[in-house]
Amino acid sequence: MKDDTIMDRSRAARSVARREHLLDTARKLFVEQGFHRTGMAQIALASGIKVGQIYRDFENKEAIIAAICEINLLAWLEEDKLEAAVAARDTAAIRAWIERFCLDEPTLEDRRLMAELLAEVGRNPIIAAINQKTDDRVRLRLDEALESLLPGVSRERRSLVVDLIFLLSWGMMAMMELSPDKKHAPVRDHIVSVLRKELAALND
Template sequence: MIHDKDDLIEVTVAAGGSAGSRMDVRRGKIIAAARHLFAENGFHNTGIAQISKLSGVLVGQIYRDFANKEEIVAEIVERDLQPYLSDERLDRAVEAGDAQGVRAWIAYFIAGDDTHDSRLVAEIIAESTRNDRIAAIFRSVQVRLQRTIVAALEMLAPQPEKARRRAILADVILTMSGGIFQRRMAQSGPIAPDLIAALTGAIYREIDLLRQS
């Protein structure tokens, strides 16, 4: 996370590094600069030229990596979601039939992450209300997250006749996680552990009912 532009991207590429690693470093510089500028100035007040200046990546190269600012936002969202969408702990728990592991991942998802820059997220959310392409990114994110949660719940309660209940509970978990995130942004700080525990406990009870009935 960038808190000051002087912290920005002190990444170097070793001599002889692969083209892929150089591309990853370059894209990382672009994303880091965009994060900082979007949070500081807003989406509309940030231009590709500014991202180029802060990142040290030429404007033409930025456009070769990203067709527009919306694609940069999509990459930011993708990177922030990776801990949830590609979590090896959840994959291992599902494959092993580890119910406690799946429940622990659901608790982790509900609690969310305190490290995200709330200014950036607030700016992207606001932009989604007036930009169809950003709104589409968010819809896609919601669908992918819901599928991930449903797959976890299916391991706990695999009966076909429970598909609708699994989908509803997945939506409840998504809504709860979103609410916690909004609360965290509003109060500019971490959520009380007791509140997280109470909300997680409510979801655990719903999971138990799903598995029993």
Template sequence: MHNVFAYDEIDQICVGPTRAEERRTRLAAAARILFCERGFHATGMAQIAEASGVKVGQIYRDFASKDDIIAAIVEADVTEFLDEAALRAAVAAGDRMGVRNWIVRFVVQDRIAGRDQLMPEIIAEAVRNERIAAIMAELDARIRYTMQAALTVFAPEPGRADDVAVVADLILTLVIGQCSRMASAVDRDVTALQARILRLVDEEIRALAGCG
């Protein structure tokens, strides 16, 4: 399982992306647009090659299948969305306000073209595609673990683990529902909805912290 608190023993040297990484990013970006416009099944490697400017043979050296492209897109989105480094720093410092701010960013999401339209397509594909289903299960486990790690700051006692897990699931359910609503009603203003969700989340956090 992905561990938000795992620290490498070897110092990491910050370097720019390699040509291969840049090419994979370009391929994933082109595929994202096509998946949104045409759907997963109607998009072939030839279309991705044309849109990205990368030859089909090279695509298969970078990604064995369209499923692997989906995996790369999801990994990039989740890594950016979770901002695990910020959460790790707040948890390590015992900074409840910092953790709460991280949860606010998790709940109050901006509309992002491409991500909002693509996620329902991926979820639908997971119903009939075992590989995509496995990707989504891993994604769910990673996000759930990260949310539980955040909430544990408010209820660190071992005996509160079940309470933390339930609140984490509640938050994820509310946010997933919000994302679905944003995808299906693209012109609807969700500001009031997000404020109501955040109010519910704050009530649960206060209860965990013994302030309810």
């Protein structure tokens, strides 16, 4: 029984390692070639994992994209920090969590991946659904943060601020991608200033 348990754990560990390696490889290919031009055969060749095994782990290429999006979202959204700040009623920490949407500097690889995701949204309904699910989750968390920070503000007004945060965040990322040599720090500081003024105005 003990040997069986050890073997099961070993298989599980190998399965996790294989999955992580596959996702890392697919992510690099998606960034370099785009979702549309990357096929399962290329992922198999680059990862050294047989196509049949890939299909046992993932139903299709879109399932791989969904898994990558989930990993990225979990790492970036830091929901545990928001939950802790809300539970402690730590307004400074909640504000910092919100402002991070405008302060974060995504890597070149992250920016390219997001650009690829947006490009696919218009032509692939499965990717569009993945993006919508991610979008809804981020919006929900932002709304929770705003409600905790400003409990007397209506949902409609909070929704407008969430839209503003999305626009500022995506706009900043687009500028970094389109104008990589531009000094982005002053623009980022101004964006945060605009956001702070908007949050202050909600109290009026």
